[in-house]
Amino acid sequence: MYSSATTPTPTATRTALRPPTAATGRPGPKQVPPASRPVAPRGVEGRTTDTRVVPTGRTALGPTGRTALGLRAPETAPPVGGRVPLARQADGQVLRARRPGQPGGPERIDPSALQTPSVRAALASVARICPAFTPRQVLREGSRHILVAGTIGRAPVVAKCLAPQAVRSEYFEQLVADFHHEVAVYRAFVRHRPPVRLPRLVAADHDRCVLVMERVPGRPAARERHPVNSPTPGEVRALLNTVRTLNLWRPPTDVFQPRLDYQLEIARYHSVGQLTDRDAGDLRGLLHGLGHTPMQLCHGDALLSNMLLAPSGPVLVDWEQAGWYLPGYDLAVLWSVLSGDTAARRQISQLAQSGGTMARDAFLVNLVLVLMREIRLYDVPGAGEEQRIMIRRLYDDAALARRAVRAAVGTR
Numbered sequence: 001m002y003s004s005a006t007t008p009t010p011t012a013t014r015t016a017l018r019p020p021t022a023a024t025g026r027p028g029p030k031q032v033p034p035a036s037r038p039v040a041p042r043g044v045e046g047r048t049t050d051t052r053v054v055p056t057g058r059t060a061l062g063p064t065g066r067t068a069l070g071l072r073a074p075e076t077a078p079p080v081g082g083r084v085p086l087a088r089q090a091d092g093q094v095l096r097a098r099r100p101g102q103p104g105g106p107e108r109i110d111p112s113a114l115q116t117p118s119v120r121a122a123l124a125s126v127a128r129i130c131p132a133f134t135p136r137q138v139l140r141e142g143s144r145h146i147l148v149a150g151t152i153g154r155a156p157v158v159a160k161c162l163a164p165q166a167v168r169s170e171y172f173e174q175l176v177a178d179f180h181h182e183v184a185v186y187r188a189f190v191r192h193r194p195p196v197r198l199p200r201l202v203a204a205d206h207d208r209c210v211l212v213m214e215r216v217p218g219r220p221a222a223r224e225r226h227p228v229n230s231p232t233p234g235e236v237r238a239l240l241n242t243v244r245t246l247n248l249w250r251p252p253t254d255v256f257q258p259r260l261d262y263q264l265e266i267a268r269y270h271s272v273g274q275l276t277d278r279d280a281g282d283l284r285g286l287l288h289g290l291g292h293t294p295m296q297l298c299h300g301d302a303l304l305s306n307m308l309l310a311p312s313g314p315v316l317v318d319w320e321q322a323g324w325y326l327p328g329y330d331l332a333v334l335w336s337v338l339s340g341d342t343a344a345r346r347q348i349s350q351l352a353q354s355g356g357t358m359a360r361d362a363f364l365v366n367l368v369l370v371l372m373r374e375i376r377l378y379d380v381p382g383a384g385e386e387q388r389i390m391i392r393r394l395y396d397d398a399a400l401a402r403r404a405v406r407a408a409v410g411t412r
Helices: 111-115 117-129 164-168 172-191 233-248 262-271 277-289 329-337 342-353 357-378 385-410
Strands: 133-141 145-152 155-162 201-205 210-214 296-298 307-310 313-316 323-325
Touching: 111 117, 111 133, 117 133, 117 145, 117 155, 117 164, 117 201, 117 210, 133 155, 155 164, 155 172, 164 172, 172 201, 172 210, 233 296, 233 307, 233 313, 233 329, 233 342, 262 277, 262 357, 277 357, 277 385, 296 329, 329 342, 329 357, 342 357, 357 385
Parallel strands: none
Antiparallel strands: 133 145, 145 155, 155 210, 201 210, 296 323, 307 313
16 A cells, blocks of 8 residues: 555645645544543444455555555464453443344333443433423443433334543543534534434433433444454445445535544654654654645544444434544554454555545544554553554554554655
């Protein structure tokens, strides 16, 4: 994907789209702060949280047999193991999760789960904006959010509320800001309907952090952040087409805002030692060349667990991080979590190259920063053996991405 010293550089690239905003913006809530300020753990909201690039005609990638970003995989790369838990505690546990192979059908109702103090407080907030809401099942009860499935008349809906425990959390301000942003995104989608499927907004209370949405039938594309078993090739193609359709959509420029300050992100990872002086310099060099590159509207948290496989096609949920990013941010997120699916990573990489050299460089910048975030989430004290395998994979991927960045800098 990225030219080496012995590989001819491409002679033609596609013309980039016109940028709606500047290439940098205000810091997003997912930035990694200095050690003095802890990062709010990212869990799953409404589902369980649970990519190497091959040659194409646009940019020569080297001989057959190279994988990921056109570089050889390490000889000692650990094999894909079993399920790897997140380094930080997820936001609760799934209640009544369906076992693999279990036939679909109505999920069993657990009345006792609706009687806990936290759920009762959440239901009281929902009743203020939707008196006709009838709770049926607690989908998620965690330290950050509570999700309750129910009905309004005969229409199935899901109510999402900020958990009472979040008020006492050190991340309270960030959680509230994220919730307010998600409410604003859903309201914006009412006025400017995106070309992808998402839950329809039913009601929202900005002040009390309550969101009531249509409940879409379907299952998560994965139930883990870094899934062991990837979706089928057909499902991967459908998911990538959905993400690509969203990224190419051009809503009015004042509807969304930039969600990531790239210069600040590079400085922070450099300050904690995750990026070397050369890494930071290379990224800043690529970023300087992307100053006039158009931004893309991205989901911002395009994990497989945030994508439902519905009968009508993929559905994107959890829009807390939606906004303008450099091209390829969503693709970088998907590449980072599909370490066990080389074919899927190949498709992602081909999409990242399809916009030309500038789109390739933007994807690389996004990929390095996303991998740094994943390493920071997983590489914590007390990791078990499965988690240490995941950490080694992330470091291997980060090394490949660094070398690809250096190759890209050398061909500019």
